[in-house]
Amino acid sequence: MSGAPGALGASDGAAHGPGDGRAFAGLDLARAPGDAPVAFGGALGPDVLLAAYRRGLFPMPAADELASAFNEARFEEAVASGEVALLPGTASPEDDPYALAWWSPDPRPVIAPDGVRIGSRLSRRLRNGLAWWTSADRAFERVVAACADGREPVWLTPELRDALRRLHDCGAAHSAEVWEGEELIGGVFGVRAGPVLSLDSMFNRRPDAARVAVADLANRFGAAGGRLLDAQWDTPHVRALGAVPIERRRYLAELAAPADDVRPPAPDALPAARLGTSGGRSRSRAGGGPGGGAGRRRRRR
DSSP states (O other), X not given: OOOOSSOOOGGGTOOOOTTSXXXXXXXXXXXXXXXXXXXXXXXXXXHHHHHHHHTTOEEEEOSSHHHHHHHHHHHHHHHHHTSSEEESOOSSTTSOGGGEEEEOOSSEEEEOTTOOBOOHHHHHHHHTTOOOEEEESSSHHHHHHHHHXXXXXXXSOHHHHHHHHHHHHTTSEEXXXXXXXXXXXXXXXXXXXXXXXXXXXXXXXSTTHHHHHHHHHHHHHHHTTOOXXXXXXXXXXXXXXXXXXXXXXXXXXXXXXXXXXXXXOOOXXXXXXXXXXXXXXXXXXXXXXXXXXXXXXXXXX
């Protein structure tokens, strides 16, 4: 887990700002690499971050100077040739553009809102009285902190975490939490860009709690009118969750779909057992569209 030019839409919950995506205006993703960063540089902030997600990009900050130097050594020829863009917008000439990479993988793994694969074993556990419950947006910062804890390489830097918190405050970033009593045992978070929810990271402190969190957030997002979940990286893990890879151009088309009727996920406390009643896959009231059809064939992240 871990769009289109123009100002940020109010429906995404973010205010317009002076840095809202201008640095991305010249990027041509039709010609950008699918297995490498498409750009380096720029600056993190909530407006810029949401503009990036709306263009099909997500950030990968370098953890330290060594990681930044590795980026430079690996990709400086691609930058020099123009294959990978170098963005304007760093705070000062002394800033290191290789400290911030922007990715847009091709293909892109996606999951239909009703397409998260729970699996028969977990479904049985949920149906047989596993005493977990779920919520949305109740503990966003705790979920992000848990996702960052002990992860290598470190990409959830303090600057990125601050930008994500501010996006959450204005309604554009969401989390789902899994609880055992009052203990937070699993969660997932991501950023909504129009009709797509891009999943950034997840964690669990009990086996399968992260899977339940993804299924729960997908269920809530689908019920709120969402069309697609983006798992970002195509890996065996996200395929096991139900993701299916689609071409980047198709993913960008999904991002550009109308989203006026997409609402925030409902925050209600709900029993996790409800997710185990659908034969191993989560179910929502939403339809699906093109992503939904792909998701029914196979799911992911």
